[in-house]
Amino acid sequence: MQFEYSIEAGNFTKAGDASSSFKKILKQLNVDPQIIKRIVVSLYEGEVNIVAHANGGKVICEVDPSRVYIQLIDKGPGIPDIPKAMQAGYSTASAKVREMGFGAGMGLQNIKNNADELIINSEVGVGTKLEIIVNLPHS
Amino acid sequence: MKLKEIATILNAEIVCGHSKLDREVNAVFASDLMSDVLTIDSEKLLLLTGLVNIQTIRTSEMSDIKNIVLVRNKKASPEMIALAEENRIVIMQCSYSMYKSCGLLFQNGLNPVY
DSSP states (O other), rough: OOEEEEEEETTTTTHHEEEEHHHHHHTTTTHHHHHHHHHHHHHHHHHHHHHHHHHHHHEEEEEEEEEEEEOOOOOSSSSOHHHHSSTTTTOOOOHHHHTTTTHHHHHHHHHHHHHHHEEEEEEETEEEEEEEEOOOOOO | OOOHHHHHHHTTTEEEOGGTTOOOOOEEEEEHHHHTTTTTOOOOOOEEEEOSSHHHHHHHHHTTTOEEETTTTTOOOHHHHHHHHHHOOOOOOOOHHHHHHHHHHHHHHHHHOO
């Protein structure tokens, strides 16, 4: 099963809509609540990042019996130094983003903590792609 | 501790979720930083915050937080209330500062997350 959501740049009113929709789907699929939380916290962090930092983008969520695979693909501006961006506390967030309660330089690290796998690819001037994998236990 | 006891201690007004005040709370986390809230993994949690925007509720939805107290006399917007009701989240508002609210709840036996 695959679900795709469009993410609007700078629109904090809608930030989290995709994560909320996907959470409802995971609940309907009877995924364990603890695993749902790990998935949606990761997705929400990534979604907020696109709203806060990128020129818009999209999220593609795939569910199969063994795992949830999420791709967050944005339209730039890209991350010049990924290891630096992964450092706790490092942030390029604007004042507006901080007013919304984010921009503390914790998002990517929190995604890493919640995901079984996190892959980041970024090209300055082109965009960033996050791949998040959360494994589902056999039932 | 039940939400209705927390409301009494904080002299808080119930904004939404009036039918859920028998819900039990085990621990409290206080923050205006949603990035911090998203790192918390705790059940039956109460969030104390002075951050009043739609992302306060979205963050709670993602973190499975069902109980929020807005401190410092902050008021929930109609959009926040609608989203909270959709997610069965209780919102209360109190006029006390974050420090006083935390102190009163701690004094009455509510534990921190860590």
